[in-house]
Every structure is written in structure tokens, then in C-alpha cells.
Amino acid sequence: MELTDLAPLARSSIGFDRLLKLLEGSRLPEPADDYPPYNIEKTGQDAYRITLAVAGFGPDDLDIILQPNLLAVSGKKADSEARGKGFLYQGMIQRPFRRVFHLADYVQVRGAELKDGMLVIDLAREIPDAMKPRRIEIAGGQARPAQIDTGHGG
Template sequence: MRSYDLTPFLRSTVGFDKLFNDLVDNATKLESGGYPPYNIVRTSETDYEITLAVAGFSQDDLEIEVVDRELRVSGRRDSDQDEDREYLHQGIAGRNFDRRFRLAEHLTVRGAQLENGLLTVLLALEIPEAKKPRKIEIGQTSGDQPAVLSASNAA
């Protein structure tokens, strides 16, 4: 395993040491397989879609959950339904899977839909009003309190 020196980054930050360690750990981990294949698309400034190819899985076989900013999509099929078949060639993968995506702060899951073997998870970036940029009006030196403009007035 390679060792990275993050000291230059940590000199000008406070409280981000765990974040840096997590980023390095995640960057150096090998992805566990490429199944199922997926696309990540930005549909607008604040909306995203993750589409997974889940051919052969029904809605009941799939589970989607978010735990601590990690989206987990898993698929489980009964192996009993294929026991009575003798495959001469099996090119359609139908194995169980567990795919995880790390979500950015304030990114929420809006919903999911399954259509034509494609599972689409809809995501939206919802920045709270308190975290949005705001403009501060510069007051006079005579002791006036600076007025805070709302984010909608700042535009």
C-alpha cells in the first residue's frame, strides 16, 4: 500500500483530517467488480441521475437505501428459480450485487424508477438557506450596523 503525505494540505485546514484520510482510503480501494454497469448524469445544475442496468431483476428483488451519505443499491434474486433449468449458454448476468455511491453533502435521493431493465435513482442538491452565499452591505464608520441581504436580493 502506498503512503501519502497530506501534511501540506493539513497545515491550512482545521478538522478535515478524517475527510482527507477517507478520501485517500476510498481513492486507493479497488472497485469490487463492474457489475452492474451504471451511468451518472447531471440533468441540471442541481439534479443528477444514477442509472444501473439491472436486467432480470424485478422491483421486489431490488433495495435502495441511504446511510450516512452513502447510497447503497443492492439486488438479490432467488437461486431456486434457475435450478430446474440447464443453461447451454448464460450471457445475461443475474447475480446478486451490492453497489455503493458516496453522496456529496446536501445531495438527497428524490426517488427511483425501474423501466426496461434500467433502475434510475433521482438525486437533487438541496443547499439549506443558511449555507447559501449572501451579500453583506458595507456600512458607514459611524457605527451603522451592516445590513445583511438575503440570497434572493443578492442576485
């Protein structure tokens, strides 16, 4: 893998610190843990859906935490629940997990639903009105003549 030096970009950009950190972090190898499996889909212009396969986990076993630009989903079964069943063979993995998703600015969680072993999290990007592009009118016509102060009072 070829490494790119981001220093020149950092020297000439202002306010892109978070983006540069994400780019720098993306060059590191990701952990091989792919549990639980998940999908990310675009469901509309600014709408997204994350679906995680969490068979065996109930709503009380799962946590969804939204922070600025970060969504963390974690799951943990109660220890007493797993010990009391007396499995002869347990092929369905229900180990603790934590998945972290980096979100773009202004992405919010619209809802979460657990159904048939699938945790579905709906997201939407909602840019505040003050941040949306707006057209700036350009004044036209005659320029007002500048008043010159001659110092003669009157």
C-alpha cells in the same frame, strides 16, 4: 502511482476530515468487479442521474439505501427463482451485487424507477437556506463615540 503525503494538509485544516479520508481512500486500487454496469450523468445545475443495467431484476430484488453522504444499491435474486428454470445456458448474469456511491453534502434521492432492465435514480443537491451564501450588510456612517466611565457617578 505516486503517493502524496496528506499530513501537512491535515495539520492545517479544520473540519475536512471526511474529505481527507475520501482522498486517502481514492489512492487505493478499486476492486475489478464492474457488475452491474452504470452511468452517472449531470442533468441540471444541481441534478444528477445514476443508471444501472439490472436486466432480470425486479423491484422486489433491489434495495436502495441512502445514508449521509452514501448511496448503496444492492440486488439479489431469490434462490428458488433461479433454480426452478432449468437453464441449458445462462449468459445473463443475475448474481448478487452491491454498488456504493459517495455523495456530496446535501445530495438527496428524488426518485427511482425500474424500466426495461434499467434502474434510474435521480439525485439533487439541495443546500438548506441556512447554509447558502448570504450577503452581510456593512454598517456605515458615523461611529458612535465610546462612553468613558470616569467613576464619578452621575
